[in-house]
């Protein structure tokens with residue numbers, strides 16, 4: 001089968017298409033003929049080996065040769081002990097532990113997969129598991145009339161998060177670069193900020209909830225952005241910023257009547273299927289920026305990593 005592989009961290013031109021053996025599912029695993037894999041910032045981070053947490057699987061060289069976690073496709077074979085799926089089932093899920101979605105076939109533990117609703121295409125379904133789970137959990141504390149800010153709102157998770165927070169009745173501010181301002185408005189943001197021009201932590205009106213997809217500032221700046229009783233949660237960003245939030249952030253929050261912390265995103269169908277249900281009913285819209293064939297995975301990753309994508313980028317291996 002064809003797979004996009006790499007052997008060291010670096011630029012997209014290190015990726016190449018190779019013929020590799022079709023993998024055999026072990027106990028509890030499902031083999032999926034991959035129809036679509038959406039690109040996440042975590043794929044770009046895994047390619048670059050940066051931030052440092054992207055090297056958890058392999059310090060000097062990548063632990064997995066093929067990236068791509070958000071897969072959708074058809075079950076082709078199942079390993080011993082698999083009970084929820086059989087050959088021919090249409091499935092989707094976030095295969096973060098094994099990756100391998102930029103290939104014609106991928107192995108995934110059955111626990112990460114869900115049955116794909118017939119109403120969604122494979123490409124649409126592949127956009128939901130990781131970005132939808134982040135957005136669902138990151139906006140869970142939004143309430144009617146609350147002021148919510150999403151930093152990095154023009155990307156994959158952000159476009160879901162804006163819609164979910166709006167659905168809960170919040171006033172939503174989206175922060176991203178100038179090219180994404182119209183896009184953030186089009187998915188429902190009430191107010192938008194270009195992060196090159198303005199610093200949201202210096203806003204005259206603080207926020208009740210900040211969901212930060214790209215943390216990089218000091219804990220004190222985040223505390224300043226919060227109204228009394230407000231909550232700041234980051235899910236990604238520089239390791240330095242994440243460590244500061246985990247340590248100093250907690251204390252600063254406690255001492256000032258706010259909550260500053262890291263959101264450890266729970267994975268699995270229970271955490272993304274609620275978003276899928278809203279996509280099926282049309283309450284949340286899926287925004288696919290572009291689709292790419294397997295041979296163009298380097299371009300697809302660069303489009304996300306270099307910040308040109310509006311919404312989700314999808315690769316279609318077969």
Ligand SMILES: NC(=O)c1ccc[n+]([C@@H]2O[C@H](COP(=O)([O-])OP(=O)(O)OC[C@H]3O[C@@H](n4cnc5c(N)ncnc54)[C@H](OP(=O)(O)O)[C@@H]3O)[C@@H](O)[C@H]2O)c1
Pocket residue numbers: 040041042045130131134151152153154155156157158175176177180195213214216235236237263264265266304305306307308
């Ligand atoms: N905690 C967990 O368990 C977990 C699990 C999976 C993923 N993650 C993390 O969750 C995040 C999800 O990101 P995603 O997939 O939605 O990424 P994405 O699609 O790339 O969106 C990120 C957006 O942030 C923008 N951005 C970059 N720097 C910014 C800044 N300083 N201020 C404001 N916006 C900025 C980017 O635009 P430009 O770069 O073009 O400016 C881009 O539009 C990633 O950081 C990933 O590592 C966490």
